[in-house]
Amino acid sequence: MNSMHKDSIIELKSVTVTYPHHTALEFVSLAVMEKEFVGIAGPNGAGKTTLLCAINGLSHILCGTVRVFGKSLFSNIASIRKDIGYVPQIIACDPRIPLRVREVVSMGRYARINFLKRFSAEDRNIVEDAAEVVGISRLMDRPIGHLSGGEQRKVAIARALTQEPKILLLDEPVSHLDLNAQAAISALIEKVHTEKNLTTIMVSHQLDLLPESCNRLILLKEGKIIFTGATQEGLKEDILSRLYGCPVKIIKNGGGCAIRVGTHF
Ligand SMILES: Nc1ncnc2c1ncn2[C@@H]1O[C@H](COP(=O)(O)OP(=O)(O)OP(=O)(O)O)[C@@H](O)[C@H]1O
Ligand SMILES: [Mg+2]
Known part of the structure; x- marks a missing residue:
């Protein structure tokens, strides 16, 4: 029987991913609805890339279940992967x-x-x-x-x-880009999401560069989800300070915001 939440296109239940000597994701549960645009952020090593890999069938899952398009990822991996576009974080070509x-x-x-x-x-x-x-x-x-x-x-x-x-997974797509290209690629991702109705998940360290249509934010810390909710609700100084373990200041400028870290603002 298909127990997925109605309209959810991706569903993780209590997913744990371990590497030798390290647990990268710990009992992570998550449902992403069709056409949703989800942003993921968190400190280095929090498990963001591992989470995208779990959705894409590239992580070795110790326990838990992953269902994509209503089907078990493990028994339908080849057909599911055809419909998942993946932009990896590390792109190094010899x-x-x-x-x-x-x-x-x-x-x-x-x-x-x-x-x-x-x-x-x-x-x-x-x-x-x-x-x-x-x-x-x-x-x-x-x-x-x-x-x-x-x-x-x-x-x-x-x-x-x-x-x-049908699903686009983007791991830090705007890092390494110049300022103009960052804005252009961020706008392009937004356009592709709205015009093609793509379910989009984007990892980004630059929270102020998440496109406006990114309607949900997931914050990961040490392999656990510490916040999931509306993006504007997650972009709060107390939540981000707890996430990064340092003082975070949000400076509103017009419709957008800039995020500063440190004690001298
Ligand atoms: N192949 C691996 N073998 C051992 N440990 C790994 C491996 N890949 C990742 N890890 C560890 O798992 C944790 C999560 O890694 P992951 O790449 O998911 O983090 P991340 O949130 O994407 O970090 P970043 O912001 O630096 O990209 C890290 O502590 C990392 O050292
Ligand atoms: Mg990463």
């Missing part, structure tokens, strides 16, 4: 990898059409469109390993878009 950017962006498309099929004109258009949207058209013929960290991150976002996923 400069000797003999792949061009266009081939890397196309990989996302192959996840959807399968490796044995030839690319159609439509598939090629989808690849070029994703490159255009992310702003990497001029890089398409360059070797992937020659790109800067920020450029490689944009390639990873384009690759996830060509997959036309």
Whole structure:
């Protein structure tokens, strides 16, 4: 029987993930509704990447259950992964990898059409469109390993878009980007979420860069969820000070806010 909450597209129940000598997630339960935009934040080592990997079937889960699209992740991993676009936190390509950017962006498309099929004109258009949207058209013929960290991150976002996923998992998508690119990619993620009705989960250290449509915030500390609720409710000085273990000041500026850390504000 399907016991998932109505409309929830992702459901974790008491998920525990351990690495040798370390418990990265401890009895984490979470339900994400279809089309929701969830932001995840927390200190380094809190378990944010591990949580995304648990949803994507990349974490070794010691106990608990993960259901995606109403199905058990473990028994349906290949079919579920086709519909999950993943932009990993660490993107490091060996400069000797003999792949061009266009081939890397196309990989996302192959996840959807399968490796044995030839690319159609439509598939090629989808690849070029994703490159255009992310702003990497001029890089398409360059070797992937020659790109800067920020450029490689944009390639990873384009690759996830060509997959036309139903769920988008983004692990620090705006880190390593310049100020202009941060704002542009943040706006792009928001646009993709609203136009394509994508369920989106975005890990970000820059809480002030979470797009406006991010309607729920999850705060992780030492492998446990210490807050889940409306983003504005989570962006409070006492909650963030407890999360990071230091004084946090929120400075309102117009519609947005800036977050400062330290004792001298
Ligand atoms: N492969 C691994 N083997 C052993 N320990 C690991 C491994 N991967 C992660 N960990 C540990 O698990 C904890 C959670 O790691 P995780 O990468 O999920 O943190 P994070 O919240 O994403 O941190 P950051 O903000 O630095 O990206 C950390 O203490 C980390 O050292
Ligand atoms: Mg991480």
